[in-house]
Amino acid sequence: MMRCPFCGNEDTQVKDSRPTEDRSAIRRRRFCPGCAARFTTFERVQLRELIVLKRSGRRVPFERDKLQRSIDIALRKRPVEPDRVERMVNGLVRRLESLGESEVETDAIGELVMDALSNLDQVAYVRYASVYRNFREAQDFENFLSTLQGDEEKPAPLDD
Structure with missing residues (x-):
């Protein structure tokens, strides 16, 4: 009902x-x-009840909507279709449920989200990283972006 x-x-x-x-x-x-x-x-x-283990040691029930909201904030005003976002969130939840653990640390969730966002939208990826990694000043952004650019500019291995 x-x-x-x-x-x-x-x-x-x-x-x-x-x-x-x-x-x-x-x-x-x-x-x-x-x-x-x-x-x-x-x-x-819902395959299993997930509990999120916070950095403070608190345990709270996993909320799919909270995950969705944090991703939506990172993607605000970005040209990404809602269907792609929904598929990404569904995939993240399935991965979390299939880890085999009933408790999942916030760091594990954050890394999964960052990995998914890096493949979906680079701007959203940086936005999410700035909150997740707690950037405090412009230098933090510069350091993060330089590592991103370093990954893209690595030369391909030479075939001998």
Whole structure:
């Protein structure tokens, strides 16, 4: 049973169900007979309950939405299609769930996100890195960017 987000009615009706494009979720169009509102819900498979181990030692439940928000912030005003972002987030969650551990350190999540963003959008990658690695001054950006440029400018090995 799904509660209407507009009026709180618990008797909503499913009008249409279909898988998302990448088949990672079920998209349900719903109707509330109480207030006649229409809304969409998504149902996802969760392989295991993940706990995030914070640097402070605290343990908190993994939140897919929090991961999505941090990536969306890094990608703000970047020309990346939402479908690609959704596929990336789904892939990250699947990788985290398939690690075989019920607890995942924040550093492991951050490194996975940085790796995925480096392949998706370089500007978002640098934005995310600036928060994740806690850049405090312009020199931190310069050092990070010089390592990026160093990776790109490495000469190819010579064939003898």
